[in-house]
Amino acid sequence: MSTVSASCTGLVLRSTDVGDNDKLLTILTAEYGKLTVSAKGARSLKSKLMSASQQFAYGEYTFTVKGDFKWLRDASVAESFFSVRRDLPRLALACYVASVTEQLSLEGQADVELLRLTLNTLYMLCGDKQALDHIKAVFELSAVAVGGFAPELQECGSCGVVENITYLDTVGGVCLCDGCVRRLFAETQIPVSVLPVTSTQLDAMRYITSPETKNPFSFRLPEDEENALADICEKYLLAQLDCGFKTLSFYHEVKN
Numbered sequence: 001m002s003t004v005s006a007s008c009t010g011l012v013l014r015s016t017d018v019g020d021n022d023k024l025l026t027i028l029t030a031e032y033g034k035l036t037v038s039a040k041g042a043r044s045l046k047s048k049l050m051s052a053s054q055q056f057a058y059g060e061y062t063f064t065v066k067g068d069f070k071w072l073r074d075a076s077v078a079e080s081f082f083s084v085r086r087d088l089p090r091l092a093l094a095c096y097v098a099s100v101t102e103q104l105s106l107e108g109q110a111d112v113e114l115l116r117l118t119l120n121t122l123y124m125l126c127g128d129k130q131a132l133d134h135i136k137a138v139f140e141l142s143a144v145a146v147g148g149f150a151p152e153l154q155e156c157g158s159c160g161v162v163e164n165i166t167y168l169d170t171v172g173g174v175c176l177c178d179g180c181v182r183r184l185f186a187e188t189q190i191p192v193s194v195l196p197v198t199s200t201q202l203d204a205m206r207y208i209t210s211p212e213t214k215n216p217f218s219f220r221l222p223e224d225e226e227n228a229l230a231d232i233c234e235k236y237l238l239a240q241l242d243c244g245f246k247t248l249s250f251y252h253e254v255k256n
């Protein structure tokens with residue numbers, strides 16, 4: 001079997017200890033999507049691979065490929081996102097962001113948009129400009145949108161009107177008008193997957209997912225609207241990806 005060498009720009013989403021001295025890295029790369037790479041000796045203090053093998057390290061990675069196996073040969077870190085480690089809630093949120101990105105990314109399929117979103121989210125987490133729940137909400141809704149599951153927010157998903165939109169169907173991925181919700185659920189309770197939304201929250205969601213938006217993090221809401229938006233975006237992501245995240249439960253445990 002022939003051995004080849006390859007280089008890429010990537011972000012370490014996960015770094016798992018293996019044996020006494022090695023690590024197994026899950027790297028999201030601009031060129032090849034998600035890769036699993038073995039970093040031999042990366043836990044040794046003397047290793048040139050040590051800093052590049054930490055979770056959230058971003059830089060240039062060169063590896064040797066033989067069949068399905070890849071070994072990290074050389075790496076240089078451009079950004080370590082070290083400031084996300086300055087408090088536990090921030091680090092817990094960064095770990096959740098990495099797990100959502102890992103879930104959404106595919107092996108062998110470049111996804112520059114997802115990489116850019118994840119990097120921008122980590123930059124926001126290193127700063128102090130926005131509250132953690134604000135950063136989390138924008139990341140969650142943007143991530144599902146990048147993954148192709150953006151909600152339809154312009155008109156009622158049932159009758160097509162644009163006024164009196166008061167609910168979001170997190171499973172169907174559409175918003176619903178007041179009249180349709182009354183009609184659809186006349187005989188039964190409104191399901192927990194159909195959430196009430198205010199026009200302010202709806203506008204924020206439209207802003208986050210609009211292709212015209214340069215920086216989706218750059219808006220402010222009153223605190224109660226912000227909290228509700230955080231709840232809606234989280235429920236939307238979980239409903240669309242149809243899975244749970246241990247890292248999300250941990251963030252909720254430590255954030256207060």
Ligand SMILES: [Zn+2]
Pocket residue numbers: 156157158159160161176177178179180181
């Ligand atoms: Zn309707």
